[in-house]
Amino acid sequence: MEIRSVSNALDRHGDSWRRWVLENIERGCTTQDILKSMLAAGVWQEEEALSALNEGLGLLGRALVNLAVLPRIPGDRLFSVGAQVIEVLSRFKSPHVAVLGGVLSINECDALLDLALHKGLRLSSVVDKESGQSVSHHERTSTGVFFTRSETPLIQRIEERLAEMTCWPSTHGEGLQVLRYEIGQQYKPHHDWFDTAHPGTVHHLARGGQRVATTVMVLRAADRGGATTFPAAGFEVSPPPGGAVFFRNLTAAFLPDPLTLHAGAPVEQGEKVVMTYWQREREFA
Ligand SMILES: O=C(O)CCC(=O)C(=O)O
Structure with missing residues (x-):
């Protein structure tokens, strides 16, 4: 026709x-x-x-869609998600990064940190390339804890806000993870996408597909050090408490983006607490 x-x-x-x-x-x-x-x-x-x-x-008389092809932050400098007014502080095109202010209120930051401490922080782990298991590693010296999805009404509210903020369904999100870095602690450069060349990624990909985007929210900022750095792209960001850095892990051609290599730089003074949100290609059940 x-x-x-x-x-x-x-x-x-x-x-x-x-x-x-x-x-x-x-x-x-x-x-x-x-x-x-x-x-x-x-x-x-x-x-x-x-x-x-x-x-x-x-x-063709079909229903219109309002979807994102990958998670994305709306184009305006200021936008609201419910009562929360979020500000886009800066953007980078490649890798696709947005630095945000006001994703969480300071009260929410405090409540999330209390919840995490109450649940108990343990030495953080990384995904072993061969086995796909979570293992502790000298490259990641923070402590942390995972929440399950919708674990509390607060967590559910934040997940729904993040879903709306990134135009990506909350069903595709992994559980939120709080990470605490004390002086000298860091997370050395790594990618969040799963490398299909490694046998250990098979079972991760089977559950929800690739990690398409990451949002690292700041609950407490270090007094010195502790930036989130992108060494392959040559920049670093330090969002304010309640702010976040959002980045897509894939390029526009849907390939893992090597420029998303990122790290949590060592904390030099004070402590840093962040909360990471990873979003998958498909429903993460
Ligand atoms: O702590 C940071 O700044 C980065 C955290 C991070 O790299 C991650 O959770 O994947």
Whole structure:
């Protein structure tokens, strides 16, 4: 069926793309798969691909979608999630990073830290490349604790806020993890994505797929040191308490992004407490 009407985004990259989008909607491909292919082609910007897809869906009388192709932070400098006003303090394009203020209130930071201390902090672990098991390692000297999803009403509220903030369902999030670094403690450079070359990642990928994004929220900032550094990209960030650094672990072509190599630099004075939120490609059950 040939459908013609005045449209903007759908015609942005020529007739063949227009036909391709409409044909794939008609064939019943998922909107997520269509968007992925458009972005992987390297021609489309994310916002225009989403608009083009919605124009196509509208022309074919299908329901419009408001999805992100990967987790993302809305475009405005200030945006609200419920009563929480979040400020985008800075953004980097590659790797895809946003530094945020006001993700958590100071009362929430205190309550989360109390919950974590009450549950008990243990030496942090890393994923062993061969076995996929969690093991302690000299590269990660912090202590920490995992919450289960929706463990308390506060945790559930924060997970829902993070889901809305990143346009990604809360069902795709791992349990929140609180990490505490005392003087000299650190997390050496690492990636959060699972490396498919390592046998130990198979069972991680089977449960929810790749880790597509990370948000590290600051509950307590160190007096000196303790930045979250991105050594391959050459910058570091130190969001204020209640703030966060969000980054996508995959490139726009859906490949693990080597520039997301990141670290928790050693704390030199005071202590740092963060809470990490990892988001998966699919539902994490
Ligand atoms: O502590 C930090 O700044 C970074 C934490 C981190 O790298 C992680 O949780 O994956």
